[in-house]
Amino acid sequence: MESKHYDVVIVGSGISGSVIAKTLTNAGKKVLILEAGLQAGIALEGEAAYNVYQDYIRTFYNAPAKVPNSPYPDLKDAPSIDVLQIQKLQPGQVPPPGYLVQKGPLPFASDCMRGPGGTTMHWLGTTLRMLPNDFRMKSVYDQNVDWPISYEHLKPFYEMAELEIGVSGNVQDQHYPGIGPDFFGEDYVYPMRKIPQSYMDGLISKKTDRLKVTVNDKTYQLSCISTPQGRNSVPNTRYAYSKIIWDKTKKKLRLAKADQYNNIPSLWDNYTGERCEGNASCVPICPVQAKYNALKTLKKANKENLEVSTRSVVSRIIIDKKNKRVEGIEYKRYENPGEPEHTNLTAKGTIYVLAASAIENAKILLASDAANTSDQVGRNLMDHLVMLTWGLSKEKVYPYRGPGSTTNIPTFRDGEFRKEHAAWISPIDNWGWSWPVFSPGSDVSAAIANGLFGKALRDHINEVVTRQVLLHFEVEQSPEPENRVTIDPAYKDALGNYKPVIHYSVSDYMLKSFEAAKIVSDQIFEANDIEDHTVYNPVTDPDYVVYKGQGYTFRGAGHIVGTHRMGFTKDDSVVDKDQRCWDHDNLFLAGCGNMPTLGTSNPTLTMTALAFNVAENILKQL
Amino acid sequence: MKPEVDPKNLFLEISVLLTGFNNAELYATGMFDTYYHALQANTGQANFAYFFEEVEKILLENRNEPEKINQAITSRLMQPSSYNGLAGSIITMWYTGNWGNDVIDGQAYVQGLVWDAAQTHPPGAKQPGFGSWSMPPL
Ligand SMILES: Cc1cc2nc3c(=O)[nH]c(=O)nc-3n(C[C@H](O)[C@H](O)[C@H](O)COP(=O)(O)OP(=O)(O)OC[C@H]3O[C@@H](n4cnc5c(N)ncnc54)[C@H](O)[C@@H]3O)c2cc1C
Ligand code: SF4
Numbered sequence: 001m002e003s004k005h006y007d008v009v010i011v012g013s014g015i016s017g018s019v020i021a022k023t024l025t026n027a028g029k030k031v032l033i034l035e036a037g038l039q040a041g042i043a044l045e046g047e048a049a050y051n052v053y054q055d056y057i058r059t060f061y062n063a064p065a066k067v068p069n070s071p072y073p074d075l076k077d078a079p080s081i082d083v084l085q086i087q088k089l090q091p092g093q094v095p096p097p098g099y100l101v102q103k104g105p106l107p108f109a110s111d112c113m114r115g116p117g118g119t120t121m122h123w124l125g126t127t128l129r130m131l132p133n134d135f136r137m138k139s140v141y142d143q144n145v146d147w148p149i150s151y152e153h154l155k156p157f158y159e160m161a162e163l164e165i166g167v168s169g170n171v172q173d174q175h176y177p178g179i180g181p182d183f184f185g186e187d188y189v190y191p192m193r194k195i196p197q198s199y200m201d202g203l204i205s206k207k208t209d210r211l212k213v214t215v216n217d218k219t220y221q222l223s224c225i226s227t228p229q230g231r232n233s234v235p236n237t238r239y240a241y242s243k244i245i246w247d248k249t250k251k252k253l254r255l256a257k258a259d260q261y262n263n264i265p266s267l268w269d270n271y272t273g274e275r276c277e278g279n280a281s282c283v284p285i286c287p288v289q290a291k292y293n294a295l296k297t298l299k300k301a302n303k304e305n306l307e308v309s310t311r312s313v314v315s316r317i318i319i320d321k322k323n324k325r326v327e328g329i330e331y332k333r334y335e336n337p338g339e340p341e342h343t344n345l346t347a348k349g350t351i352y353v354l355a356a357s358a359i360e361n362a363k364i365l366l367a368s369d370a371a372n373t374s375d376q377v378g379r380n381l382m383d384h385l386v387m388l389t390w391g392l393s394k395e396k397v398y399p400y401r402g403p404g405s406t407t408n409i410p411t412f413r414d415g416e417f418r419k420e421h422a423a424w425i426s427p428i429d430n431w432g433w434s435w436p437v438f439s440p441g442s443d444v445s446a447a448i449a450n451g452l453f454g455k456a457l458r459d460h461i462n463e464v465v466t467r468q469v470l471l472h473f474e475v476e477q478s479p480e481p482e483n484r485v486t487i488d489p490a491y492k493d494a495l496g497n498y499k500p501v502i503h504y505s506v507s508d509y510m511l512k513s514f515e516a517a518k519i520v521s522d523q524i525f526e527a528n529d530i531e532d533h534t535v536y537n538p539v540t541d542p543d544y545v546v547y548k549g550q551g552y553t554f555r556g557a558g559h560i561v562g563t564h565r566m567g568f569t570k571d572d573s574v575v576d577k578d579q580r581c582w583d584h585d586n587l588f589l590a591g592c593g594n595m596p597t598l599g600t601s602n603p604t605l606t607m608t609a610l611a612f613n614v615a616e617n618i619l620k621q622l
Numbered sequence: 623m624k625p626e627v628d629p630k631n632l633f634l635e636i637s638v639l640l641t642g643f644n645n646a647e648l649y650a651t652g653m654f655d656t657y658y659h660a661l662q663a664n665t666g667q668a669n670f671a672y673f674f675e676e677v678e679k680i681l682l683e684n685r686n687e688p689e690k691i692n693q694a695i696t697s698r699l700m701q702p703s704s705y706n707g708l709a710g711s712i713i714t715m716w717y718t719g720n721w722g723n724d725v726i727d728g729q730a731y732v733q734g735l736v737w738d739a740a741q742t743h744p745p746g747a748k749q750p751g752f753g754s755w756s757m758p759p760l
Contacts, residue, residue: 060746061728064720196756233752278754281746288749400742402755430755431745440736444717448710451700454692457713458642458739465740 006032007622009329009349011314013042014118015294015604016590016611017355019164022297023253023615025305027246029622032307032347034331036078037115039310044299050268060285068122068558071285072115075337076494078313081111081359083556086542101491101501107542108504109556110383112357116310117295119357122284123558124404125230125291126427127167127605129158133178133414134599141418143509144478144597148568148577157609159255160244164608165292166264168192169228178414191261192233194226195276198430200397201407204469204528208409213523215516222411227427230292231276231403232263244612246619253616264296265289278402280431315497317352317368319584326352326587332495340494351586351618358593362485362563363500371564371581376574378486380479380565382598384557385506387473387514388436389521391530396466399432406430413600421512424475425600432468440465469530473517475510476598479562511547518552559603564593578617579610590614629674633658636677639695640709641716643735648716651733657715660726665708673705
């Protein structure tokens with residue numbers, strides 16, 4: 001029905017779609033974004049942006065469970081994956097509610113957000129680079145696979161991603177295992193100075209930095225370092241770039257010099273969100289937008305060259321049977337997100353990009369019978385497996401203040417042990433026991449059940465809540481073909497689109513890390529006088545696993561990765577090193593789905609670097 | 623079965639005793655009327671009346687004897703079997719802004735006293751300012 005022709009049609013307005021749209025429109029290309037979410041959410045300035053955001057905040061205040069998706073509209077016609085709905089499908093029974101159909105054996109525990117801006121609306125904003133060895137796991141450790149590109153290749157794109165997101169951090173602090181002196185460029189600094197580390201970080205680092213721990217007969221010296229993150233602090237006057245431009249003659253993207261860096265404030269005015277104010281609610285919503293979200297990128301697109309079609313849920317791509325090129329993208333435009341009525345439309349362009357996040361991208365490809373010569377579409381689904389440990393510190397540490405995490409322990413991000421078990425990173429969490437046991441609400445109910453009231457209750461809450469310490473052990477999951485997204489005509493959503501069917505499990509290489517990480521946690525707790533209160537519950541924890549007789553629980557990190565991986569040949573992967581589908585030369589994929597392995601950094605910075613690389617490749621091809 | 627004193631006054635007095643926050647602190651939340659209405663709306667008439675009758679008795683019997691008042695609260699109000707757990711519900715309301723598992727309203731969440739008790743602020747509101755988290759609370 002739709003006749004207009006664009007240079008590029010992009011599916012999704014999350015960070016990957018927005019980075020590509022911004023880069024292409026600023027280079028003069030005509031772009032259409034198809035976005036499944038509501039029109040209101042795409043407002044990029046002034047009152048409209050303010051009003052819709054205030055609605056999100058009100059919804060968040062009113063939500064009984066303040067989970068990542070709680071502020072944002074849940075649309076029947078474009079449902080979001082939600083952490084409150086991670087029940088497994090029981091054979092012979094009605095599928096439990098939720099967008100994912102979980103076949104197990106373990107439920108997949110991460111979510112994402114369908115709506116303008118995508119999942120960065122509720123991400124935390126940790127922006128660590130991957131390590132050089134993460135790109136060559138097969139060659140160095142005989143595990144997993146190598147990437148077809150190296151850290152060196154990605155390095156200039158990392159710098160673009162750090163500018164785009166607006167990273168606050170201190171390069172001097174960034175000592176990771178297995179990196180050389182040229183990990184960062186000479187004299188490189190982040191756009192903004194580091195976000196102050198929490199009071200608790202200070203206390204824990206005092207006894208943990210340089211602490212020697214023993215695991216599997218080997219001794220490691222721990223370190224505690226500040227975490228780079230995508231939230232505004234004070235601009236670093238030594239940072240000298242302001243934007244990313246397309247150099248037509250060299251056919252390359254590059255950073256453009258500037259006198260100073262200006263932090264990117266809220267969408268609605270320049271005086272809100274210039275600095276993090278310590279709202280401590282980055283997940284699920286930063287009230288002042290001091291934290292980066294993808295709409296900030298979209299706002300910088302050239303509006304003359306950009307159209308965004310909202311309420312447009314993509315179901316299928318159409319492929320010319322003869323030349324294998326993509327001819328169009330089919331989408332369903334609903335009027336009312338609660339009603340199934342919709343119009344079927346087709347968008348046409350020279351080049352197409354799927355940026356609908358890893359699970360949805362794979363699902364669309366499967367529904368289109370596209371890009372799958374390798375049989376890798378949907379496979380190798382990964383996440384960081386977050387094992388939490390929690391305890392009560394002897395000294396008051398005063399959590400529930402500041403951004404979610406400001407310090408991490410990078411010691412186990414790389415090393416010889418990767419031949420035996422998976423690597424991990426340990427963020428120190430600033431928000432007490434809220435994640436594992438819903439503190440402090442649960443502390444109040446427990447105290448009431450014990451008959452506490454009045455001053456005794458107030459004192460008790462003060463004594464307990466101010467001492468809560470939580471550590472994460474975010475374990476790198478390996479790519480495994482049987483962890484996968486599939487489709488099945490038996491499972492469709494309100495618009496008649498396929499729901500993703502998930503098969504998911506974890507194997508010994510990761511389970512061994514839970515064992516090792518718990519041993520490290522015990523030694524950290526002991527050195528810090530922290531009384532361990534960790535409980536892994538076989539009955540109530542959805543992802544409870546047993547290794548050598550010991551039970552562990554892991555949680556999802558929200559890092560949905562690997563479902564359409566990049567590789568060396570059309571037989572081992574879905575996209576080539578340019579992130580173009582091997583099977584269709586005018587179809588690019590964007591997002592964490594392209595990543596062959598996960599490493600130990602939260603994936604979005606790497607994915608954003610990759611998205612700039614996609615934009616450059618598209619500009620070369622157009 | 624009607625208490626002599628306006629139940630609203632009794633609600634204030636018993637809220638102070640149950641929460642450990644004084645009148646001024648409770649009023650400062652701006653939530654007093656909202657909570658009183660929530661309490662009325664969520665409690666059966668008879669239970670509401672019996673509860674405040676008992677509150678009134680406890681207060682009268684033990685005037686100026688805080689220890690005894692506390693003992694009476696423990697034995698006559700804080701038992702889960704007493705008045706359908708109403709005393710606990712009142713504490714939960716002031717501390718978290720919830721009635722049971724439901725948020726009473728957005729402001730109720732923001733004004734939850736648990737955050738004050740823990741020397742912090744509710745996530746997403748009353749933000750203490752850049753860098754404040756790197757020092758102990760005031
Ligand atoms: C709680 C949480 C915390 C996180 N914290 C961090 C962190 O600290 N650091 C980090 O690196 N990463 C973090 N992540 C991961 C990060 O948020 C994601 O990697 C990133 O946002 C993905 O971006 P994307 O653009 O690929 O996809 P998304 O942001 O998911 O965007 C996809 C877009 O596509 C649209 N879309 C989806 N389906 C369709 C369709 N069928 N048709 C049309 N449009 C469609 C959606 O509406 C959306 O706009 C976190 C995730 C979660 C859940
Ligand atoms: S701590 Fe608060 S102000 Fe800072 S980024 Fe998080 S939510 Fe925003």
